Amino acid sequence: MDKDEIGIDLTPRTNKQPRMPRWVPGLVLLAVALTIMGLIWFLATNSQSFLEADQAVAEREELGEKRFQLLGSPTSTAGSDQTFIVENNEYTFFTIVFDGVYVDVVSQGTPPDLFDQGVPVVLEGNWENSPLPIEGYIFSDGVNDGWWFSADRILVKHDNDYRKDRIDDAENRGQTE
Amino acid sequence: MKIKFMAIKETQNNTTSSRITRFLGSCLVLGVPALILFAFVFSPKDDTMEDAVRLLYIHVPVAIFSYIAFGITAIGSIFYLWKRSRWWDTTAHASAEIGVMFCALTLITGSIWGRPTWNTWWEWGDVRLVTTLVMFLMFIGYLALRQVPASPEVRAKRAAIVGIIGTINIPIVNRSVEWWENSTLHQQSSLTDGNLEDLTLFTWFLGTLIIGIAYLWLLIHRFRVGWLATEYEAQGYGVAIEERQAEARAHNTETSGHLEEGEVE
Numbered sequence: 001m002d003k004d005e006i007g008i009d010l011t012p013r014t015n016k017q018p019r020m021p022r023w024v025p026g027l028v029l030l031a032v033a034l035t036i037m038g039l040i041w042f043l044a045t046n047s048q049s050f051l052e053a054d055q056a057v058a059e060r061e062e063l064g065e066k067r068f069q070l071l072g073s074p075t076s077t078a079g080s081d082q083t084f085i086v087e088n089n090e091y092t093f094f095t096i097v098f099d100g101v102y103v104d105v106v107s108q109g110t111p112p113d114l115f116d117q118g119v120p121v122v123l124e125g126n127w128e129n130s131p132l133p134i135e136g137y138i139f140s141d142g143v144n145d146g147w148w149f150s151a152d153r154i155l156v157k158h159d160n161d162y163r164k165d166r167i168d169d170a171e172n173r174g175q176t177e
Numbered sequence: 178m179k180i181k182f183m184a185i186k187e188t189q190n191n192t193t194s195s196r197i198t199r200f201l202g203s204c205l206v207l208g209v210p211a212l213i214l215f216a217f218v219f220s221p222k223d224d225t226m227e228d229a230v231r232l233l234y235i236h237v238p239v240a241i242f243s244y245i246a247f248g249i250t251a252i253g254s255i256f257y258l259w260k261r262s263r264w265w266d267t268t269a270h271a272s273a274e275i276g277v278m279f280c281a282l283t284l285i286t287g288s289i290w291g292r293p294t295w296n297t298w299w300e301w302g303d304v305r306l307v308t309t310l311v312m313f314l315m316f317i318g319y320l321a322l323r324q325v326p327a328s329p330e331v332r333a334k335r336a337a338i339v340g341i342i343g344t345i346n347i348p349i350v351n352r353s354v355e356w357w358e359n360s361t362l363h364q365q366s367s368l369t370d371g372n373l374e375d376l377t378l379f380t381w382f383l384g385t386l387i388i389g390i391a392y393l394w395l396l397i398h399r400f401r402v403g404w405l406a407t408e409y410e411a412q413g414y415g416v417a418i419e420e421r422q423a424e425a426r427a428h429n430t431e432t433s434g435h436l437e438e439g440e441v442e
Contacts, residue, residue, distance in 0.1 A: 024325060025325075025335060028318070028322055028325075028335070028339070031318065032315070032318065032339060032342055035311060035314070035315060035318075036342070036345075038311075039308065039311050039346065039349075042307060043304065043308075043349070043357070049357075049359055049360050050359045050360070052359070071359065112296035113293065114225055114226070114293070114294060114296070116225065119225065122362065154296060155295050155296050155297055155300075155362055156294060156295050156296055156362075157295070157362050157364075158225070158226065158294050158295065158362075158364055159364060160364035160365050160366065160367040160370055160372050161367070161370075161372040162223055162230060162233070162367055162372055162373050162374075162377050163372055163373070163374050164221065164224075164374065164375070
């Protein structure tokens with residue numbers, strides 16, 4: 001039976017839906033492969049890594065003025081006697097400790113709400129071995145050896161303990177003495 | 178195969194609800210207000226985080242059920258490739274959609290949590306945050322791939338491959354806080370460390386139960402909608418062929434007077 005015999009074309013109609021180009025599945029697979037490779041690359045090289053205070057002190061010479069993230073726990077809550085305004089810039093002076101190693105810190109701006117003694121913080125900045133913004137300032141718990149960490153960002157690394165009578169386990173985690 | 182049976186049965190009533198979904202829905206109607214009460218009224222504030230701790234009751238359950246949802250997608254994908262069953266493909270698709278929604282909620286609530294707790298909405302170098310975002314994007318890609326025009330079999334096969342690959346990221350996301358402890362602000366699991374107690378622990382369990390019921394309720398409904406869509410798609414070809422045959426028969430009847438009997442076969 002063909003068109004001439006019955007006078008009607010029974011050839012199946014072409015699909016009017018847009019046909020996907022042959023390269024689209026390849027592109028999708030390429031996107032998936034690139035995503036996986038990007039993830040591996042990120043995990044292997046590009047993810048941030050906090051330097052613990054003791055490690056940062058040990059590597060101080062090599063780090064020089066390089067910017068990095070420093071992990072440690074404040075030895076005290078930032079009080080009003082530790083905050084100063086110098087040339088319209090607010091500075092907070094405090095000390096952090098990790099594994100018994102202390103680091104004096106001068107931070108620009110006001111510390112976040114959860115900034116507290118024993119609560120681990122991640123500070124972004126670099127080592128300085130120059131005069132402090134307030135010359136002659138003495139860190140009450142600090143090292144006061146001329147080296148200090150200049151931070152312009154404070155992040156809080158909150159722990160996972162929500163018990164009412166929780167023990168401040170920063171010591172158990174090795175983040176304090 | 179019970180769900181499949183119910184899906185077909187319910188098709189006759191033009192509805193995706195059934196006794197089980199009505200039961201689950203009723204549990205949600207009662208459970209969500211109870212969760213709100215426990216989360217905002219009965220459970221205590223945290224000593225340091227204060228009210229921000231209440232996000233725990235939604236953030237952690239949606240994160241857990243996004244893992245489960247993507248895990249079900251992977252299982253459905255594996256079984257589709259093995260059995261070539263439309264049931265498994267529809268299950269994988271339904272679960273992926275809900276997983277994407279839960280994963281988006283995880284990212285949003287996590288960001289809201291991060292601002293008062295960590296002092297930042299988002300950190301691009303943070304391992305937990307970025308791997309979760311990658312997981313979210315991979316399953317967005319999975320859903321996008323399902324929209325690419327193709328025959329149902331080809332579409333299901335492609336989606337199954339991506340669904341399996343995307344799931345590889347789940348253990349990385351989950352374990353990242355332990356494997357890269359110094360590369361994330363995110364805390365480790367409070368539950369496995371036994372750091373939740375009393376009403377905080379109870380409210381967390383309640384939140385997990387409610388989100389679990391919501392997942393199941395959504396999964397069954399979405400499965401049934403998906404099943405109806407594939408049935409419609411499959412029936413569509415049959416209807417089109419029947420229409421063409423009827424058209425040909427009608428035309429044939431009109432022209433048969435001009436042809437001798439037995440000529441048109």
